[in-house]
Amino acid sequence: MSTPPPADGDLPGLATSALLRNTRESALKTPGIRWDEADVMSSIDTRKMNMFQSIRDAMSTTLSEDDTAVIFGEDVAFGGVFRCTMGLAEEFGKERVFNTPLTEQGIAGFGIGLAAMGQTAIAEMQFADYIWPAFDQIVNEAAKMRYRSGGQYSAGRLTIRAPSMTVGHGALYHSQSPEGFFMGAAGLKIVVPRGPIQAKGLLLASIRDPNPVIFFEPKILYRSSVEHVPIPSYTLPLSSAEILKPGSDLTILTWGTPLYTMSAGARIELIDLRTILPWDRETVVQSVKKTGRLVIVHEAGKIGGVGSEIASVVTEECFLRLEAPVRRVCGWDAPVPLIYEKFYVPDAVRILDAIVSTLHYLIPSQEFGVVHV
Amino acid sequence: MDNILYNVQRQGKISFYHGEEASIVGSAAALGPNDEVLGQYREMGVLVWRGCSIDELMAQCLSTERDAGKGRQMPVHFGAPRFHFHTISSPLATQLPQAAGVAYAIKRDPARRGVDCVACYFGEGGWDSGKGPGYGIDTIRVDGNDALAVFSAVTEARRRAVAESKPVLVEAMTYRVGHHSTSDDNNPLHRMRKFLELQGWWSLEEEDSLKASQKKAVLTAFQKAEKDLKPSLTGLFTDVYSDEDTPWNLVEQRKELRDLLKKYGDAWEPYRTERAKFKGHGNDL
Structure with missing residues (x-):
């Protein structure tokens, strides 16, 4: 019998990750942050929040500033499962925050109707994992x-929020990363935040985005x-990737949990x-032109995953600068299985292995000592 | 079994568990042994009624190598063709249109037409209540905490479904009775016990003795399952497609994981600890 997964999930280093901004000063330096009120900088307070609290904060902001805004879904009137x-x-x-019947297709369609009427x-x-009945409403x-x-x-004016990715014990139907399935839905945007500050700014930007x-x-x-x-409202830019750590020899591109x-x-x-769609090609291509090597990491399966699209664009744009093939470290092309999840997700050792082999990759002409120009 | 699994869940050892005894067992008793069952995820009682062993149920709940579902799904996602019990899927009410297909297949099978039927279980979330008559479906509402009422309603529903080849909706009005609410008069188990006692068919002594023996049997099965290994790691990659037809990507990915385990399986602590739990320790990949 396995011991139960820790309450924080299977990423023990997460709480202390350097990616998270743990002071007011660092929070205010979040790159790309755009304050709603231009002159607030001097007086901005911050509050310690986890990601569900910052998402709640963003939605509370929207409900306060936009009288047309409504929030709905299964159990949201009770606070939602998360x-x-x-x-x-x-x-x-309860006219503005309400429960719907168990019909994801209905939820999406209802939101489309509101949005068509110019309401938020x-x-x-x-x-x-339960977005699929809504696929027709979303895509078509x-x-x-x-x-x-x-x-x-x-x-x-429609924004659809959905909890995604693995937690260590979700199995087939509480673990999926469906973003790749929506890549071909021209007209749609797909956003994945990495933490509380990002979630608030990106969610507000998503809600206000005209798509x-x-x-x-x-x-x-x-x-x-x-x-x-930060307590006041702010947005972070969509379709803008963020370089979290500059480097010279290899680019790792990912989003969400694997970060x-x-x-x-x-x-x-x-x-x-x-932002997964439309994604920030410029930042990725410039980075790969500099480093010559790219490893893409995502939890969804490899075939038809977002990494496929990015790898092909990078090959088109950076072919002569590449020192190694673009490498993808992904979930295996199987459903997410309950007991095998530790071996399913792209974990540290798989990513490390891909980094090492990509760094050591030798183009055959180099192996034979031919001068490579 | 409900109580033990519930407590196990509270200890964090399995993910979740639900039970609604009268509606489930009362209806199971009214069905024929070969009737197809498409459940939501609270229908373990149907399997128990049909003779599924406690060991088999525990193997699923604890994802052991004996689990017919190979440990891939969350607890209580049972499936057993020999009990005509279709494997549970977490998304709600997806079994409803499938049940119509299963019924049509029975109707087209001369050996089963007029003999068997399909029982599809779902919660009120899957179907806004009271809509049966709106679709022209024979509908009966019954006290779902009364096993005998459910039995009699389902017996008649089944008769109509089989004889007249048409759907019948049985709306069993129930709610989840908390496992500690033993004093609740509406508790379906208490109501059944009182009925049996009034008939002179059952006594407190027999009740206590049955409870004690069942508790012991369930605990023994649980402890046994707890010691069992998890299914082989190969199972991560099988059954995605028919196994004669595994495509190249899965063949390569299985090899990739095998190579990773060879390379890091002893040195990388998370792999070392984890692989030990699986039958074959990943060497069979």
Whole structure:
């Protein structure tokens, strides 16, 4: 019998990760942060929050500033299974924060209707694993609405939040990372935050963005990631990757939970992609042109994963600068199995192995001592 | 078994567990032994009724090498073709349209048409209550905490389904009775016991003795399952496709994990600790 997974999940180093900003000073230096009020800098307070609290904070901000905004989904009036909407129904009224029947297709469609009427809709899918019944509404309706109406209607005011990725014991239906399935849905944006500060700023940006956005929240981070989050409202830019650590010899590109698996190796450039669609090609391509090597890490399976798209673009854009093939470290191409999860996710040793083999890769002409120009 | 599994869940050893005895066992008793069952995830009682062993149920709940589902799913996601019990899926109500397909297959099978039926279990979340008549479906509402009422309703529902080849909705009005609420008059187990006692078919002594022997049997099975190994690591990669037809990516990924285990399986602590729990320790990959 295995011991139960720790409450914080299976990432013991997460709480103390250097990626998290644990002081007011560092929080205020979050790159790209854009304050709603221009002159607040001197007086900004921060509050220690975990990620579900910062998400709640962002939604509370939206409900306060936008009278059209409503929040709905399964059990959200009770706070939601991950507590992201805790107290919002009491504070803003049950007309604005309410439960829906168990129908993800209905939830998405309802949100599209609100958005088509110019109102702000924040829909929650209880788990990303349960987004599939809504696939038709999201891909055929939300993503295409602006295009098919000649720009007369759009679902831009719809944001769909969904907890995603693994926690160590979720098995097939509480562990999925569905972002790759939405990559071809032109018209849609996909965002994945890495912690409380990012979640607040990216969620507010997603809600205000004039396009429909799916906001996948890595659920292991809800409680285990804690930061000093600025109290006033602010946004962080969409479609903008963030270089978390500059390096010269190899680029690691990932998003969400796997960021916390990365060791702080020297000369490794670590990038958080943050927005999966449309993704920040410029930052990634410039980085790979500099380092010559790219390892992409994601929890979803390899085939048809987001890494496939990025690897092919990097090959097109950086072919002559590449010192090694683009390497992908992903979940295996199987459903996420309960007891095998430790061997399923791209863990530290798999990432390290990929880094080492990518750094040691020799182009055949070099092996034979031919001068490579 | 419910109580023990519930306590095990509270200790964090398994993920979750639910039970609704009267609705489940009362309906199971009314079904034929070969009727197909598509459950939500609270229908362990159907399996118990049909003779599934405690060991087998424990093997699933604790993901051991004896689990027919190979440890891949969360607890109580049972499946057993020999008990005509289709494997549970976590998403809610996905079994509803599938049950219609299963029923049609029975209807097209001369050996089973007019003999067997399909019983599809789902919660009120899967179907807003009271809609049966709206679809022109024969519907009966029954006290779901009364095993005999459920039995009699399902007996009639089954008769109509089999004789007339049409769906019947049985709405068993129930709620989850907390495992400590032993004084609750509406507790289906208490109601059944009182009925049996009033008939003179059952006594407190027999009740206590049965409870004690069952508790012992469940605990023994639990302790045994706790010591069992997990299924072989190969099971991570099998059954994704038919195993004669495993595509190249899975063949290569299995080899990749085998090589990783060879390389780091003893040196990397998380692998070393984890692989020891699995049958074959990953050497069979």
